[in-house]
Amino acid sequence: MKTVLLCGCGNIGFRHLQAMLQMPKAVAITIVEPNVAAHARIAAFTGGDTRGHRFTLVTDVPVARAHFDLVVIATSADTRRAAFDAIMRHDVGVMILEKVLFQTIADLDAVQDVLTTRGIAAFVNCARRVFPGYRDVRAALTAPVDVTVTGAGYGLASNGIHLLDLAEYLNGAGLVTLTADLRPGSVEAKRAGCVEVFGRMTGMLANGARVDITCDDGPDMAVRVAIDGAGYSATIDELARVIAVAGANGPFVSKFVSETWEIYHQALTTGTTDVTPYAESARQHRLFLAAISHHLGLVAGAACPIS
Numbered sequence: 001m002k003t004v005l006l007c008g009c010g011n012i013g014f015r016h017l018q019a020m021l022q023m024p025k026a027v028a029i030t031i032v033e034p035n036v037a038a039h040a041r042i043a044a045f046t047g048g049d050t051r052g053h054r055f056t057l058v059t060d061v062p063v064a065r066a067h068f069d070l071v072v073i074a075t076s077a078d079t080r081r082a083a084f085d086a087i088m089r090h091d092v093g094v095m096i097l098e099k100v101l102f103q104t105i106a107d108l109d110a111v112q113d114v115l116t117t118r119g120i121a122a123f124v125n126c127a128r129r130v131f132p133g134y135r136d137v138r139a140a141l142t143a144p145v146d147v148t149v150t151g152a153g154y155g156l157a158s159n160g161i162h163l164l165d166l167a168e169y170l171n172g173a174g175l176v177t178l179t180a181d182l183r184p185g186s187v188e189a190k191r192a193g194c195v196e197v198f199g200r201m202t203g204m205l206a207n208g209a210r211v212d213i214t215c216d217d218g219p220d221m222a223v224r225v226a227i228d229g230a231g232y233s234a235t236i237d238e239l240a241r242v243i244a245v246a247g248a249n250g251p252f253v254s255k256f257v258s259e260t261w262e263i264y265h266q267a268l269t270t271g272t273t274d275v276t277p278y279a280e281s282a283r284q285h286r287l288f289l290a291a292i293s294h295h296l297g298l299v300a301g302a303a304c305p306i307s
Contacts, residue, residue, distance in 0.1 A: 001054070002027045002268050005068040005090070007061060007083050009033040009042055012098055013074035015257035017045070022261035026052030027268065030068070034059050061086040069093040070267050076191060077307035081107045088114060094267040095122040096275065099161050101285050103303040108282045108289075115278060123273050124281035126165035127260050130274050132253040133243060134166065137227060137234060143171045144209035145229030152218030157196050157292060157306040158189065163213050163225075164203065164284050165276055170227065173207035174280065178287040182295045183217070194307045201291060
């Protein structure tokens with residue numbers, strides 16, 4: 001039986017757990033959740049029909065060395081480096097990390113060095129790459145394409161990296177510049193100790209494509225993605241799950257984290273997965289952290305309070 005370590009089972013981590021339970025082949029999952037107040041919900045969820053999956057629920061990363069075929073790190077960004085270091089006591093096959101990856105560029109680089117040295121295949125859960133809707137769009141277009149995102153209330157600081165990654169995925173090219181034109185200051189985020197920002201971020205990709213992301217401080221959440229290139233134009237309303245191409249509306253198929261069981265199944269069976277490779281995401285994160293840190297007036301090397 002394959003072994004999985006899920007580190008962090010709060011909000012997003014619980015969604016990972018929900019997805020894992022849908023995998024067709026049973027696995028043994030060690031769940032690490034320091035907040036004991038969350039254990040009742042986890043125990044209730046794993047105590048029903050679990051398709052043969054086995055569970056161990058603990059408050060800390062195990063000390064005794066073990067082998068985990070898959071590790072998922074779904075802690076908050078400020079504790080992720082400590083979680084990663086504790087996990088490195090063990091043997092790891094494949095790793096999937098949540099974003100925002102880390103709050104400093106130094107941690108991004110240090111973790112990448114460890115992953116390379118240890119030969120661990122690592123990925124970041126930017127899951128728009130596995131949305132059937134975006135896969136269809138990518139198959140239909142010819143790069144380069146400009147990607148323009150407008151909306152409100154979706155969390156630019158916490159979710160902007162998803163949209164930068166989407167632009168890279170659709171273009172098959174890396175982000176090379178990123179500029180922030182944000183509303184002065186910041187507001188307290190839902191996660192304690194973190195902030196949110198509003199305004200616009202623009203960037204250029206290596207193939208000449210442009211990415212333009214705007215998030216307003218509106219009362220109603222909205223995410224609209226416009227994709228424009230030679231011979232192709234589409235507009236997607238992500239919340240309504242509708243795509244408009246050539247003047248005609250149709251369904252746009254996306255997935256919640258709790259529905260993406262294929263990511264973990266693929267990692268366990270092939271040693272890889274279709275979400276973003278760590279090195280690519282780390283490059284995006286360096287530009288993203290630098291832009292927001294500059295906006296916040298942080299000194300070089302200071303932790304950027306986003307997660």
